[in-house]
Amino acid sequence: MAKTLQSIGLPRGDPAAPLSGSFPSKYPPCNPGLSPLKCARPLTLLLRLRLQGQGLGLGKSLAAASLGPFMPSPTPSAPASPAFSPAWAAAVRLLIRWLDRAERADALLESLPRTLSPAERARVQHLFLGVLRHLSRLEREINRRIPRPPRVRVKALLLTAGFELIEGGEEGHVARVVHHAVDQAKRLASASEARLVNAVVRRMAEGLAEPLPTDAAVGSLAQRFSHPEWLVARWLRAFGPEATQRLLELHQTPARIHVRWRGEGPVPEWLRPAPAPTFYEVPAGRWTEVLALLQAGQLYIQDPATRHAVDLLQPESGETLLDACAAPGGKSVWIADRLRGAGRLVALDLPGPRLDRLRENLLRVRGVTVEVAGIDLATARAETFRQQGLPERFAGVLLDVPCSNTGVMRHRVDVRWRLQAGDIARHADHQGALLRAAADRVAPGGRLVYSTCSLEPEENEGVVAAFLQSPTGRGWTLEAQVLARPFESGEDGAGAFRLRAPTAPLG
Numbered sequence: 383m384a385k386t387l388q389s390i391g392l393p394r395g396d397p398a399a400p401l402s403g404s405f406p407s408k409y410p411p412c413n414p415g416l417s418p419l420k421c422a423r424p425l426t427l428l429l430r431l432r433l434q435g436q437g438l439g440l441g442k443s444l445a446a447a448s449l450g451p452f453m454p455s456p457t458p459s460a461p462a463s464p465a466f467s468p469a470w471a472a473a474v475r476l477l478i479r480w481l482d483r484a485e486r487a488d489a490l491l492e493s494l495p496r497t498l499s500p501a502e503r504a505r506v507q508h509l510f511l512g513v514l515r516h517l518s519r520l521e522r523e524i525n526r527r528i529p530r531p532p533r534v535r536v537k538a539l540l541l542t543a544g545f546e547l548i549e550g551g552e553e554g555h556v557a558r559v560v561h562h563a564v565d566q567a568k569r570l571a572s573a574s575e576a577r578l579v580n581a582v583v584r585r586m587a588e589g590l591a592e593p594l595p596t597d598a599a600v601g602s603l604a605q606r607f608s609h610p611e612w613l614v615a616r617w618l619r620a621f622g623p624e625a626t627q628r629l630l631e632l633h634q635t636p637a638r639i640h641v642r643w644r645g646e647g648p649v650p651e652w653l654r655p656a657p658a659p660t661f662y663e664v665p666a667g668r669w670t671e672v673l674a675l676l677q678a679g680q681l682y683i684q685d686p687a688t689r690h691a692v693d694l695l696q697p698e699s700g701e702t703l704l705d706a707c708a709a710p711g712g713k714s715v716w717i718a719d720r721l722r723g724a725g726r727l728v729a730l731d732l733p734g735p736r737l738d739r740l741r742e743n744l745l746r747v748r749g750v751t752v753e754v755a756g757i758d759l760a761t762a763r764a765e766t767f768r769q770q771g772l773p774e775r776f777a778g779v780l781l782d783v784p785c786s787n788t789g790v791m792r793h794r795v796d797v798r799w800r801l802q803a804g805d806i807a808r809h810a811d812h813q814g815a816l817l818r819a820a821a822d823r824v825a826p827g828g829r830l831v832y833s834t835c836s837l838e839p840e841e842n843e844g845v846v847a848a849f850l851q852s853p854t855g856r857g858w859t860l861e862a863q864v865l866a867r868p869f870e871s872g873e874d875g876a877g878a879f880r881l882r883a884p885t886a887p888l889g
Contacts, residue, residue, distance in 0.1 A: 468498060469505035470542065470566055476510045477538035480796070487514060487796040500669075512545040514795045515634050518608045520544040523589045527582045536575050539567050543583045547590050556587045598623040607634055612803045613788075620839060621869070628869035629837075637792035639664040641672070644719060644746075645680035658686035658873075679746035684712050687789070687874035690864040691833035692716045694880040695780050702726040704776040706759050706820050709736035711743035713782055714752075723749030728772055730755040759819050760812075767823070775825040783813045785836040789868065789875020810840045817845060818854040827885040829861070833878040837867060842877035849881075857884030 476490045491507055498506065513520065520541050524532075531537070543563035547556065560583045567576035595602035600618060604611040607630035617626040643649050643660050650671065653662035661684070664672055675681040692713055697703060697720035705714045708729035718727050727747075729740055733756030744752050755770050759781075764774040786809050787797045817832055824830045832849075834841050842865065849855040859882045866876040 467562070467566070469502040470509065470562070471570060472498065472502070472506045473509035473513075474535070474538045474542050474566065474570060476506065477513060477541060478535050480510075480514075481538060482534045484800070486800075487511065488794070509542055509545060511636070511795045512549070513541045514799070516545055516548055516608045517541070517799060518610075519548075519590075519594075519605065520586075520608075522605075523586045524582065526589060527585050528578075532578070533571070533575070536567070536571055536579065539563060539570060539579055540582055540586070543579070544586050544590065547583070547587050556584075560584055560587070598627065603627065603630060607631070609633070609798050610801075613798060613801070616803075617837075620837075621867075625867070625869045629867075632868050632872070633791050633795075633798070635792070639683065640685050641681040642684045642716065643680065644682055644715075645675070645678075647680075650675075656686050657871075658689055661686040661689070682712065682715060684716070685790075685793075685874045687835075687866045687871070687876040688712060688716070690866055690876055690878040691780060691782060691831050692720065694833075694862055694864065694878050695778050695829065695831045697721050697725070697778065699724045701777045702773055703728070704779045704823055705729045706779055706781045706823070707731055707783060707816070708754075709740045711740045713780060714740065715743060715747060717780065718744065718747040718750045718752060721750045726751040726753070728753050728755060728776070730757045730759065732756065732758055760815055762819065764822070775823055775828070777825055777828045779820050779824050779828070779830045780833070781816060781820040781830065782833045783816050783841075785809055785813070785834040785841050786838055787835060788837045789835040789866070789877075792868070792874070806838050806840050809836070810845055813841060813845045814848055814852075817849045818852065821849070821854050821858070821881075821883070824883045826883060826887070828883050830858075830881045830883065831878060832881065833876065835874060835876050837875045837877075842879070846879045846881070855881075858882065 472494060476494075479485050479490055480487065487510070491510065494503055494506060523544060524537065524540050532540070540563075543559055546559045546562075551558070560580060563583050564576050564580045567579040571579070594606045596606075598618075600611050600615045603609070603618075603626065604614045607614075607627075609630060614626065614630070617629060621629070640656055640661050640663055641653070643653070643662060649662065652665060652668055652671070654665060655661075656663055672681065676683070695703070695717065697717050699722045701721065702725065703717060703721075705717060705727065708714045709731040711729065714727065714729040721727065727750055729744065729752065731737060731740060737754055737756050741754050744754065753772065755772060757766055757770070767774050786801055786806055787794050788801070791797050813832075813834070817830075820830055820832075832846060836842060843863075846860060846863075850858060850860065861880045861882050863879045864877070866873060866878075868875050
């Protein structure tokens, strides 16, 4: 039987315990056989803690928890010091793992040692993600200087120094970067490799000072903004040169941190109102206050683009609703909030660690019956729900599917390098199967909201159109849709579609 949260003894986490190595967000998708890129739902997904989940919004161990990818980016670095830098060395080690093992950037940041201070942790993130944003440009400069690939650790050293060169600085900045990189190479590599670093970084400074191409050709845009050419070409076809360039420019800048206000009291004046109602931007230097409000359940870290799917679902007090791919729970919490103290919400996802995070995130929900179930939607049947004491059909269903993440690349900086051209079609196939499965859980006349964090038409309009033309979609209608695009709104990208079920079975 599915259990309500009130009856479950949930692990609270040990504030003194170290962060464990890697907590996937909504990875893997509902079908573990699919590509591991899972819709990285707005900022709610990026904060992962040992106590499970996006728990920065709802956990008890927050005072000791790492902000991970949510740590606000520091201002561009001061001139590098020749003294040993724990942050610099830690960034290099993360890059070694990323280059050598293809580990995800967010998981790597979460694995940072607890001994780093908040400022050092922020510096690590700044360096590490900065390299990923400029990766192909930096690799091109390294390859111009070295005929054979260096050891991975040497490449990581060169990439980190190269990013510092791109950042620029006051007079003498290049010399300081070179000196610091050489000093770090002596500690992290060998004496001979330190001499190589000395020579290559000096020459990289010359190459990185050269002007980048300014035309809108595919190769030029890919080079200027460090994106794969196939992805740039795809966006040029879909959006045109002006919008594509704006999108690429956004991807090269750190994302802003937004929160959704859940509290009943006055909103603190230091929170900056966002264009979307109840959303606010978090300014730098306010993380102590933010943590206190998160612990109290007053805030939830969430990008404004997440509102579209919940708005289209239109939760009404007293309804019984289903969040069909719910972990880690950002939209589930919001749906429960919108039920205004009366109703029932079933939140399901694949069995596994994500369910613990989902439960943790739903702890602050009040007045609404919330049930968490480990069910694979793609293979579940009505009997599966009955066996767990759950309704077979619901007045409304939200299906927030696994996707390519192309709408959230400001947060998922390494997605551009992990995503392959063939992944788009594979995701669309899987999404279509999930949509058909979700449709079976909608009551006659009920509504089904299909949503992604993808910019790709194949994953949005294409999936919905195919569903409406399928036997399962017969009699269904498309009532409303939203396509949020970062180059238009400055928010994350998202697609959301509200479909209405026929009021009676069709003969």
